[in-house]
């Protein structure tokens with residue numbers, strides 16, 4: 001099938017797409033957007049989190065065919081023109097990035113959290129990020145990044 005959807009504000013096409021392949025595969029391998037990471041491919045780690053019609057989803061669990069005609073925003077789309085989103089800036093400033101594999105998904109998840117709840121409590125942050133796994137940081141720097149982002 002030919003897949004047509006809006007990605008980061010631009011209409012994009014991908015040809016020869018198998019409808020059952022994942023949106024994550026389409027983004028990374030067909031559309032040249034490697035920001036969303038592929039760690040588990042099972043909806044367990046959150047490293048592939050993107051917005052689909054404004055809702056944060058695991059792109060590895062979305063079939064490409066489900067994205068037809070819809071609007072996708074990836075972590076790349078949060079920094080149009082290369083200007084970092086405050087959440088991205090906060091992750092850097094807080095030192096919340098080590099290997100970085102979890103970071104794109106966390107950035108989208110935090111962006112989503114703060115859009116809905118600009119001043120979350122610590123338990124609310126932990127709950128919102130429960131689906132995003134990080135093997136490196138111990139999460140405290142990530143909590144710092146969220147607090148910095150909400151203050152900016």
Ligand code: FES
Nearest residue numbers: 041043045046060
């Ligand atoms: S790669 Fe999608 S949740 Fe892990």
Ligand code: FES
Nearest residue numbers: 099102134135136
């Ligand atoms: S920084 Fe390595 S998994 Fe989070």
